[in-house]
Amino acid sequence: MSIVAMIFVVGIVAMRSGDDEAKFRESITQVEGFSKRARSLSLMQRRSYQLVFDEFGITLEPVFGDPLEEEEEELSLFDQDEEIQRPQRFEMIRDRFDLPEGMTLEVKGWNQDWLVLERDNTFVWEFRPEGLVEPVEVRIRAENGWIKHRYNPLTGAMAEERYEFR
Numbered sequence: 325m326s327i328v329a330m331i332f333v334v335g336i337v338a339m340r341s342g343d344d345e346a347k348f349r350e351s352i353t354q355v356e357g358f359s360k361r362a363r364s365l366s367l368m369q370r371r372s373y374q375l376v377f378d379e380f381g382i383t384l385e386p387v388f389g390d391p392l393e394e395e396e397e398e399l400s401l402f403d404q405d406e407e408i409q410r411p412q413r414f415e416m417i418r419d420r421f422d423l424p425e426g427m428t429l430e431v432k433g434w435n436q437d438w439l440v441l442e443r444d445n446t447f448v449w450e451f452r453p454e455g456l457v458e459p460v461e462v463r464i465r466a467e468n469g470w471i472k473h474r475y476n477p478l479t480g481a482m483a484e485e486r487y488e489f490r
Contacts, residue, residue: 345489347424348471351464354421356473356482358384361419362451363480369414370453377431377447377462381422387450423464432461434477451480 362373362384372387423429431447432438439447451457459477463470469489476483 344466344468347427348464348466348469348487348489351421351423351427352462352471352473352485355382355462355464358382358419358421359449359451359457359475359480359482361417362449363455363457365417366451366453367455371414371416372453373417373451375449375451377429377441377449379429379441379443379445381420381429384417384419386416386418427464427466430463430465432463434458434460438463 358375362375365371365386366373374385374387376383376385429441430438431441431449433447433449439445441447449458449460455478457475457477457480459475461472461474463472469487471487472485473482474484475481
């Protein structure tokens with residue numbers, strides 16, 4: 325009987341650990357998705373986008389006051405199917421991801437120390453239409469572990485992943 329109880333307890337602990345790991349993976353996947361989306365939008369719309377990291381999560385938004393925006397009143401892409409080329413307007417995209425309760429964000433920019441995002445601390449990661457981005461590392465922590473991604477400065481895509489789950 326005690327062997328069955330022990331196997332049952334080990335199984336419950338393993339299931340709980342798997343659920344926690346899934347929350348970490350889901351959160352860091354959202355960060356990666358936002359970075360890819362910000363880069364794609366900035367290239368396609370020829371407008372700078374940024375990810376704003378704060379204590380609760382991440383906001384994807386256009387950079388307001390962008391020099392390109394001031395030069396061109398309307399950002400456009402020409403429709404090649406039409407004989408007369410007409411500009412196509414782009415919608416400015418804004419999105420938000422909030423971390424699950426009990427998780428904290430930490431961000432490390434180029435040649436900087438880790439910034440723990442709490443209270444009024446924010447970190448802005450800008451994606452310019454030229455395609456280059458600042459190399460950034462993002463770490464998500466909780467009581468039972470952490471997961472960290474390092475992002476490529478050429479593509480803004482995840483280049484390395486490290487983690488520790490207890």
